[in-house]
Amino acid sequence: MSLLEAVDVSKSFGGIRALNACCVHVEEGEIVGLIGPNGSGKTTLFNVMTGYERADSGMVRMRNKPIAGSSPRAVFGLGVGRTFQLTRIFPRLTVLENAHVAAQRPNFAASLGRWSATKERTRVTELLDFVGLARLRDVPAGNLSYGQKKLLEIASILVAEPKVLLLDEPAGGINPTMIAYLSDRIRDLNHRGVTFLVVEHNMEFVMGLCNRVSVMHRGATIADGPAAEIRQNPAVLDAYLGD
Ligand SMILES: Nc1ncnc2c1ncn2[C@@H]1O[C@H](COP(=O)(O)OP(=O)(O)OP(=O)(O)O)[C@@H](O)[C@H]1O
Ligand SMILES: [Mg+2]
Known part of the structure; x- marks a missing residue:
């Protein structure tokens, strides 16, 4: 049984077959x-897997439990967390306030229902420390660099202790030092038991971080295997060169 799986998922927007x-x-x-040329359906798949879009057909399961058709909140309650391609933070609130707001979100509250305010504070502080933002806790989030905003978004999701985290282009638009730092954090979380599905165009990042890579092209999976194999796969090269 897979932790999280999408099976034969199709989704069209008008005449466009996204999946x-x-x-x-x-x-x-x-x-x-999870890699693939622009428009190959990666974000749409994330949306379907997390309840933000409804599939036309096919199945999504978390630990064998069907989640297609569930609300984002319900999917989140099952332990599936995600980030968005564009970061979602409140620029005028401080870093610390942003993390607390995340903890108060209705879908988080479900999993944190039994937490005391003290426990929430401890957890938020630990997580900001973990992503290297502790010293910036009183800075308005709008003043953070793009990479720091992404780290804040990840910290905010981690408040709810997801089992699996879907990251949509976490390394996009951030500098190499920050990318290395982000890789380290993901590996560290993985050692602590968090599973990851990562969409990313930065091949060095993907190849260095991932055990396995799936490749999408025109809404379908065209290859799946160890990173080193995927790199040499002619069908994968064709997909990129063809588009
Ligand atoms: N809400 C929508 N309405 C109409 N078309 C959409 C919608 N969302 C996605 N699409 C289309 O579906 C296809 C897949 O898009 P998607 O954003 O999933 O690709 P992607 O692999 O994430 O691309 P990128 O690497 O550029 O982020 C594209 O042709 C896109 O234009
Ligand atoms: Mg996308």
Whole structure:
């Protein structure tokens, strides 16, 4: 049984077939990369897997429990967390306030229901420390660099202790030092039991971080395997060169 899987998922927007019998699976403890040319359906798949879009057909399961058709809140309650391609933070609130706001979000509150204010404070402080933002806790989040905003977003999601975290282009637009730091944090979380599915165009980042890579092209999965194999796969090269 996979931790999280999408089986034969299709989704059209008007005449555009964003997903075409797409299959992706994530096993407990893995860091899986999801790559593919622009418009190949990666974000749409994330949206379907997290309840933000409804699939036309196919199945999404978390630990064998069907989640297609569930609300984002319900999916979150099952332990599936995600980030968005564009960061979602409140620029006028401080870093610390942003993390607390996240903890108060209704879908988080479900999993944190039994937490005391003290426990929430401890957890938020630990997480800001973990992503290297503790010293910036009183700075308005709008003043952070793009990379720091992404780290804040990740910290905010971690408040709810997801089992699997879907990251959409975490390394996009951030500098190499920050990318290395982000890789370290992801690996560290993975050692602590968090499973990852990561969409990313930065191949060095993907190849260095992921145990396994799935490749999408025109809404379907065209290859899946160890990073080193995927790199040499002619069908993958064709998909990139063709688009
Ligand atoms: N809400 C929508 N309405 C109409 N078309 C959409 C919508 N969302 C996605 N699409 C289309 O579906 C296809 C897949 O888009 P998607 O954003 O999933 O690709 P992607 O692999 O994430 O691309 P990128 O690497 O550029 O982020 C594209 O042709 C896109 O234009
Ligand atoms: Mg996308």
